[in-house]
Amino acid sequence: MTDVVVAESRMYIDGELTEAISGATYANINPATEEEIGQVSDAGVADMERAIAAARRAFDESGWATDREFRKRCLHQLHEGLVKEAEVLRAQIVAEVGSPIMLTYAVQQDSCIEDMVWDIDCIDRIEWEYDLPVHEFFGMKSARRVLREPIGVVGAITPWNFPFMLNLSKVIPALAAGNTVVLKPAPDTPWSATHIGRVAAEYTDIPAGVFNVVTAGNAAAIGEVLSGDLRVDMISFTGSTATGKRIMARGAETLKRVFLELGGKSANIILDDADLAAQCGGGAMVCMHGGQGCAIGTRMLLPRSHYDEGVELLKAAFEGWKYGDPTNPENLQGPLISAIQRERVLGYIETGKAEGARLVVGGGRPAHLDKGYYVEPTLFVDVDPDSTIAQEEIFGPVLVVIPYDDDDDAVRIANNSRYGLSGSVNGRDLDRAYGIAKRIRTGTVAVNGGQWFGPDSPFGGYKESGLGREHGIPGFEEYLETKTIGLPAPS
Numbered sequence: 001m002t003d004v005v006v007a008e009s010r011m012y013i014d015g016e017l018t019e020a021i022s023g024a025t026y027a028n029i030n031p032a033t034e035e036e037i038g039q040v041s042d043a044g045v046a047d048m049e050r051a052i053a054a055a056r057r058a059f060d061e062s063g064w065a066t067d068r069e070f071r072k073r074c075l076h077q078l079h080e081g082l083v084k085e086a087e088v089l090r091a092q093i094v095a096e097v098g099s100p101i102m103l104t105y106a107v108q109q110d111s112c113i114e115d116m117v118w119d120i121d122c123i124d125r126i127e128w129e130y131d132l133p134v135h136e137f138f139g140m141k142s143a144r145r146v147l148r149e150p151i152g153v154v155g156a157i158t159p160w161n162f163p164f165m166l167n168l169s170k171v172i173p174a175l176a177a178g179n180t181v182v183l184k185p186a187p188d189t190p191w192s193a194t195h196i197g198r199v200a201a202e203y204t205d206i207p208a209g210v211f212n213v214v215t216a217g218n219a220a221a222i223g224e225v226l227s228g229d230l231r232v233d234m235i236s237f238t239g240s241t242a243t244g245k246r247i248m249a250r251g252a253e254t255l256k257r258v259f260l261e262l263g264g265k266s267a268n269i270i271l272d273d274a275d276l277a278a279q280c281g282g283g284a285m286v287c288m289h290g291g292q293g294c295a296i297g298t299r300m301l302l303p304r305s306h307y308d309e310g311v312e313l314l315k316a317a318f319e320g321w322k323y324g325d326p327t328n329p330e331n332l333q334g335p336l337i338s339a340i341q342r343e344r345v346l347g348y349i350e351t352g353k354a355e356g357a358r359l360v361v362g363g364g365r366p367a368h369l370d371k372g373y374y375v376e377p378t379l380f381v382d383v384d385p386d387s388t389i390a391q392e393e394i395f396g397p398v399l400v401v402i403p404y405d406d407d408d409d410a411v412r413i414a415n416n417s418r419y420g421l422s423g424s425v426n427g428r429d430l431d432r433a434y435g436i437a438k439r440i441r442t443g444t445v446a447v448n449g450g451q452w453f454g455p456d457s458p459f460g461g462y463k464e465s466g467l468g469r470e471h472g473i474p475g476f477e478e479y480l481e482t483k484t485i486g487l488p489a490p491s
């Protein structure tokens with residue numbers, strides 16, 4: 001074992017930092033070195049059951065659901081603790097995620113710690129009660145009061161690509177809204193969750209059972225315990241569309257609320273009046289973090305009138321793209337998370353070749369990196385919009401380039417997808433680009449480099465990219481129930 005990183009190996013259940021009941025642990029692997037960096041508790045069914053019972057009891061019996069000022073105070077304590085421990089976490093994230101260290105100064109860590117304050121402030125933004133005008137029904141005049149209440153126990157199930165950010169994106173609004181939470185992180189990135197558990201234990205007055213973290217190597221089986229339990233009222237999930245469908249089906253047995261943020265295959269439309277040198281010259285940015293992001297623009301749509309020139313610029317960009325050791329701040333691409341993911345991505349590359357796409361750069365494992373789950377930055381052009389690599393989410397450093405004839409054709413190709421998560425449109429004429437953005441059937445669109453991301457921006461998918469929205473007021477409201485009380489009208 002090399003590269004030892006100080007991290008929390010224990011789960012957080014019912015207010016205690018705890019081992020699994022069986023005592024079992026499993027190894028956390030650094031995807032850049034393929035070596036063990038430490039151990040973490042390996043929960044069984046009984047541990048998950050214990051966490052669910054604690055969360056249920058804390059919701060039903062503690063004042064968490066009703067005492068908004070207390071929640072605010074506790075969540076600010078959590079924020080302060082995470083700020084204090086930021087440098088401890090940074091090393092863990094780079095080691096367990098293989099994330100380029102530069103990303104930890106932004107969305108992988110620091111910006112989400114900052115953004116959690118926006119979610120906590122929602123406690124003061126939400127209209128928790130409001131009155132409707134007097135209404136006559138069956139001859140009786142009534143007043144009506146609408147109350148917003150927490151849903152109950154929320155199961156948060158998260159993936160490994162931006163694990164800490166996605167853990168906070170679910171846990172903070174769910175807790176701020178008054179729910180209790182059981183967080184089950186992905187098996188490959190347990191420390192991004194146990195860190196939050198430890199900080200909650202050491203820095204906050206959060207009552208026992210309100211927040212729980214359960215880590216498991218056999219995470220799908222333990223996740224199924226959470227998504228199938230009658231005591232859990234909602235599942236908030238980010239991950240693949242296939243697993244999202246499974247969670248929804250399982251949740252249906254007990255009619256759970258589900259929030260799903262799923263896959264994407266976002267189109268980046270380059271219009272014929274775009275700055276081609278900037279757009280294609282920067283095209284290798286899709287390889288950032290190994291392309292392991294659901295909202296990355298992995299389908300580039302190039303106008304036929306500028307196609308050859310665009311492909312040449314992209315080729316140069318991909319050939320010059322620096323990648324490798326994630327601890328080197330110059331690398332914006334590190335390894336993929338696991339050997340399984342690397343093989344999946346390489347499989348898609350073989351399918352692309354077999355289906356007739358033209359491979360221009362990359363296409364395999366890098367010769368100069370003999371350790372780590374790396375895949376070369378890979379550029380496919382002349383891609384058929386109906387082919388596998390144009391339709392399925394690859395989740396690797398692979399760009400597919402598709403030629404188009406005119407604006408209508410570009411919109412048609414962009415919308416020819418079962419996904420609908422994100423996209424971008426780039427051209428000098430802002431009105432034209434904006435008009436096209438309005439025709440794209442996705443939950444977010446970036447026009448001319450404008451960033452849609454922010455703690456107050458609703459984010460989520462159309463079609464098979466998900467249900468509901470994360471962030472913003474709509475994101476907070478995902479974690480609320482609505483109750484209407486009828487009262488006699490004041491005389």
Ligand code: ADP
Pocket residue numbers: 157158159160184185186187219220221222223224227238239240241243244246247
């Ligand atoms: P990937 O295939 O890339 O690992 P998934 O969408 O399967 O992505 O995983 C995202 C999260 O969902 C992880 O925390 C994983 O453990 C969890 N998960 C996987 N399968 C299930 C399942 N059947 N029920 C509940 N959670 C699951």
